[in-house]
Amino acid sequence: MSVAEIQQSVSRLTERERAHLAAWLLDSLPAASHEDAITESLDEAERRRKEIDSGEVKPVTEKDFWSAIERERQEWK
Numbered sequence: 460m461s462v463a464e465i466q467q468s469v470s471r472l473t474e475r476e477r478a479h480l481a482a483w484l485l486d487s488l489p490a491a492s493h494e495d496a497i498t499e500s501l502d503e504a505e506r507r508r509k510e511i512d513s514g515e516v517k518p519v520t521e522k523d524f525w526s527a528i529e530r531e532r533q534e535w536k
Contacts, residue, residue, distance in 0.1 A: 470535065
């Protein structure tokens with residue numbers, strides 16, 4: 460079964476069923492060590508700060524962020 464077929468099947472589930480599936484999927488992923496997660500988070504934060512400071516990336520407002528998320532969600536349906 461392809462990812463597209465799975466997405467199509469999952470889209471027919473209720474919100475509660477999709478939430479349960481999402482939680483199960485996240486739990487099925489291997490857990491990183493706490494120390495590794497902290498190091499990766501700090502490295503990512505530093506990389507993103509440099510991108511913003513250099514002008515390579517423009518920050519978005521919270522409103523724009525959530526609007527983009529909603530547009531993406533509509534494409535999934």
